[in-house]
Amino acid sequence: MIVPNWLHQRAFLTPHRIALYEGEKEITFSELHELAKKKAKQLLRLGVKKGDIVAVHMKNSAKMVEIIHALQYVGAIALLQNIRLTREELIWQLRDSQASFVICDHAQSLQPMDNDIQLIEWAELETVPEQEGMLQTTYNLDDVATIMYTSGTTGKPKGVMQTYGNHWWSAIGSALNLGLHMDDCWLAAVPFFHVSGFSILMRSVIYGMSVYILPQFDAKKANEIILQQKATIMSVVSTMLQQMLRELNEPYPSTFRCMLLGGGPAPRALLDECARRHIPVYQTYGMTETASQVVTLPPEYLSKRGSAGKPLFPVQIRIEKDGKEAKANEAGEIVVKGPNVMKGYLYREEETKKVLKDGWFYTGDIGYVDEDGFLYVLDRRSDLIISGGENVYPAEVESVLLEHKAVKEAGVIGIDDEKWGQVPCAFVVVHEDEVVTEEELQQFCEQKLAKYKVPKQFYFVNNLPRNASNKLLRRELLSLLTGEGRSDER
Ligand code: ATP
Ligand code: MG
Incomplete structure (x- = not known):
């Protein structure tokens, strides 16, 4: 036309x-x-x-x-x-x-x-x-x-x-x-x-x-x-x-x-x-x-x-x-x-x-x-985590983490697990003037999410990988593990 x-x-x-x-x-x-x-x-x-x-x-x-x-x-x-x-x-x-x-x-x-x-x-x-x-x-x-x-x-x-x-x-x-x-x-x-x-x-x-x-x-x-x-x-x-x-x-x-x-x-x-x-x-x-x-x-x-x-x-x-x-x-x-x-x-x-x-x-x-x-x-199909047969949508877990006042950015991916197939794992950037422990975040998530959605591990990092559109690159999070050390507190 x-x-x-x-x-x-x-x-x-x-x-x-x-x-x-x-x-x-x-x-x-x-x-x-x-x-x-x-x-x-x-x-x-x-x-x-x-x-x-x-x-x-x-x-x-x-x-x-x-x-x-x-x-x-x-x-x-x-x-x-x-x-x-x-x-x-x-x-x-x-x-x-x-x-x-x-x-x-x-x-x-x-x-x-x-x-x-x-x-x-x-x-x-x-x-x-x-x-x-x-x-x-x-x-x-x-x-x-x-x-x-x-x-x-x-x-x-x-x-x-x-x-x-x-x-x-x-x-x-x-x-x-x-x-x-x-x-x-x-x-x-x-x-x-x-x-x-x-x-x-x-x-x-x-x-x-x-x-x-x-x-x-x-x-x-x-x-x-x-x-x-x-x-x-x-x-x-x-x-x-x-x-x-x-x-x-x-x-x-x-x-x-x-x-x-x-x-x-x-x-x-x-x-x-x-x-x-x-x-x-x-x-x-x-x-x-x-x-x-x-x-x-x-x-x-x-x-x-x-x-x-x-x-x-x-x-x-x-x-x-x-x-x-x-x-x-x-x-x-x-x-x-x-x-x-x-x-x-x-x-x-x-x-x-x-x-x-x-x-x-x-x-x-x-x-x-x-x-x-x-x-x-809910999320992108490619990012879906299946843990013990249950679907975990990273976006939902990230959204809960962001409700915590110490959390500036959060990224969640699935990592392999012998018992559950995969378990969620979180990468967190903490606000400069805040301190938070892995335990605190875990407890915070437990109040708001079903147990299988709660990240089993937390990694504190300085920033999250993002593309030119500033979107979180979850597929690159795993490689952060090799580069950045894990710590329990900041
Ligand atoms: P690529 O297709 O190359 O992986 P991309 O999908 O991020 O990149 P865009 O077209 O910029 O490229 O983004 C569209 C995507 O953004 C949607 O397919 C969806 O995954 C996400 N998105 C957009 N709006 C929403 C929304 N309201 N809630 C959740 N996700 C959204
Ligand atoms: Mg797309």
Whole structure:
């Protein structure tokens, strides 16, 4: 299906509305459209063509938004790269995707680059003359708009092909859930190279909504923006929200209507604190392959706290166990279907076939749906611990550990055990000014968890292995044992 280019149409419909706030700067949709068109023509001059894969290696900024729209005007496919990747990971992605250009803030950090990949630095692009040429003022919804690599939490990252249609339906699904207000402004402190951040930009042009850009997350600054009534919605992951709460001494104004919390399991203690402090948290579940949210829980369902909610309007979910649909409250793999589900993994037909069957996407996550249709995400299938025939979900144990005031971070994995097959084992980072013993933590867990879920061993470490998306790499925890010594006290 052919639809108008979203920025083009938005600039025609509501040219004077503010598209972006960045520091003191305000950019209207009409200005953004002119800036993006100019950049598109400069990219044409540098040889970027329709269908090319062009990597974007930039920090959140209005400049990055311009580039994203410029690439859509050219009809090139944007490969959004995490700027926290190591050089090796980054080059691997560029080769894996066969990208031909990289647009970046600073070229120096990326050099030397492969010969067949052209580096384009923002400052240099600014000076390139424009070339007249066809700009894409329409989209085919089936065309690939973006490629984003999965976070690589469970294995090697895979390039996810997201179409214009995926982004469209993702934006529509979100609006049908959260509603649209004329004065909405979405605070963007999550990176645009993740689907959580990128989807804010697509919503902005589709809805005609302002975005307040933070170049990087800063808890104090984010609170300030909300308290000054400059933003009505914000997307966060739990560590961001935890930091914001620690800094916050007054209630948010009623104009702030949604704190969209996703990206990983939400610790129970955090949800409880938000409820106590009247923070309108919408818990949400989604992934790169579904172009952002698939399931969301609005705050009015207090009794369902801890659930990720019900599917967005265009989405269906189902829990599968042994090839059959599971009963209510029975755990199994979360399977989703909807127009926001990716086209497939780039150049990975076999892997795509494994996860996409009859339009259903097999998420690799385990969860259950209760009798009222609310989804509870338990954990990733690959991280499940089976101890004496009982299932232990590391996320649940980690969430309990995080309730202890001395615990800053926690990671739980299964280790082999003669009697039980596997037993849970915890890695804990303690807050700097706190002291806690293994025994205390064990007793704390025993009060809150069934015996078989209580970690049999605790290791105190200085930090936990995380990937460029700051997600815990449980598969690397075991190797910590060889590197870090075990101690009973800190
Ligand atoms: P990879 O697929 O390469 O291992 P990844 O799955 O971490 O990486 P993302 O697409 O960034 O890559 O993350 C999506 C995953 O994050 C989901 O599949 C799920 O495991 C987890 N997740 C997201 N939201 C929630 C949530 N509300 N509760 C629990 N887990 C969540
Ligand atoms: Mg994944």
